[in-house]
Amino acid sequence: MYNEKLEALITAALADGVLTDKEKNLLFKKAEAMGIDLDEFELVLNGRLAKRKKEMEAQATKKNGAIPQELDDLIKEYLSDGIISPKERQVLLNKAQALGLNLDEVDLYIDAQQQKADQAVASAMNKRRGKTCPYCGSSIPELTDKCPNCGGNITPEASKELEEIIEYLENALVSFKSGEDVDKSKAEIERYVRKARMYYGNNPKIQRLVEEVEEESEAAEAAAKKKSLWVNIKNVTSVVVPVVLLLLLLGICFYFSPDSERKRKEEKQEEMLKKLQDAKEQTQSLGNKVLEMINNGDLNGAKNELSIYSIPDAFDSYDIVREFDGMYLALIKAYIERGNFDEAEDVGISFKLKICNDYQWKESSCYQKLKKEFKKKGRDFSALKVGD
Incomplete structure (x- = not known):
């Protein structure tokens, strides 16, 4: 068409x-x-x-494979309140196992149905209310891109990031209150709390949520320590007194040992560094392959390799831009050297959609190169611009 x-x-x-x-x-x-x-x-x-x-x-x-009707009906029943809890999910997986189904496939199907329900709720809410500033929480006119209250620029990226932060902190809060996941990554929660306070600290909902998460986190951690200590004491009461005292003393010392805590932190850091190193090696391999294809004149092949590559989870948003800016820039330059500005523009748009937010895109080498070359040629640059 x-x-x-x-x-x-x-x-x-x-x-x-x-x-x-x-x-x-x-x-x-x-x-x-x-x-x-x-x-x-x-x-x-x-x-x-x-x-x-x-x-x-x-x-x-x-x-x-098709999901049996009885299991599908049960999933819909659990989704009637808009969410499938961890307990309900386990019931569904037990049912699937009894029916001889692949549990991984059923788990993915449950996630898909949950996502549909979430999208339906979000769509209904968006129809009923106007936009809300993610930074301060005040209502703003539907067609306004700047908050009249705090002056913040309203972008889809900011709203999406706020939704992610709220969802993560609310899930953490539920876990703390239920006592089901007290050992949930404290560092991860603290990262979200810091981001919430740094960027959205004036938002009343964020303020209340952060305070509640921190209070419940401390309470859950204290309760877990008391429970663990009581179990240790109870398990050794059947042993002779000298052994009981010795084991109790050793248990307390080990529990509060700085070396033990430091070792766990070091192991977690090593695991994160290993994942990051693996991601960088994969990306380095991709970069070598893309540059080799560019040098051999196979620009479309290089473009396809970049489009199908999945971004590793170990990268944060700035790592992604640093790792991929050079690859995309090399391909853009190659297309420009051939005089193919349409393909160069398509590569730039793909880089923006897949890799950058508006700020990162505007600061990237790809954006600067395209802007410079398009101005030289007097080409329309509107499709690649970002709001000021």
Whole structure:
């Protein structure tokens, strides 16, 4: 229906069956620059997204096998309140095991149904209310991109990050109150708390949530220590007195030993460093492969390698930009040297969608190179711009 370049961008954006606000805005800018009617374009885009979701569901069903009706009905019943608790999930997995199903496949299916329920709730809430500033929590006009109260720029990335922080802290709070996961990574929780206070500290909801998480964390940790100590004492009461006293003394010393705590921290740090090192080695291998393909003139092959590569979880957002900026820049330069500015622009858009937030994109070498070359040629740069 549209030209080859726009069709390729639409296909890339819909590949995962989800159209984010960031992807949608970029596609609309591109369509508008091409003189396409935006109302018609939105209808086409929604239709293709629905079609892609059905294709993915069909593929998942074909791959994983059909879920028995009785199990599917039970999943829907548990989702009636909008969430499947850890206890309900375990009941479902026990049921699946009794039916002779693959537990990993059923677990993935449960996650998919939970995601659908979450999206439905989010969609309903968005229809009922206007936008809310993620930084201070005040209401803002629907078409405003800057909060009139605190002056913060309202971006999809900020709202998404706030939702992630709230979800993680709320889950941690439930775990602390239930006592089911007291040993949950304290460092991870502290990281989210620091980020919440640094960027969204004026938001009333964040303030209350952080305070409650910290209070419940301390209470849960103290309760766990008392419980563990009582179990140790009870287990040794059947032994003769000298042995009881010795074991109790050793247990207390070991429990409060700085060396033991330090060893656990060192092991956790080593594990994180190992994951990061593995991720860097994988990325280095990809970089060598991409540069070799560029040197051999296979630019489209290099572009495909970058598009299908999955970003390792061990990287934080700034690591990702540092690791991939050079690869994408080399490919952009190669396309520009050939005079193929359309492909160079597509590579830049792919880099922005997959790797960067707006701030990182504006500071990246890829953005600076494209901006410079497009100005030289007098080309339209609107599809690659970010808000100031």
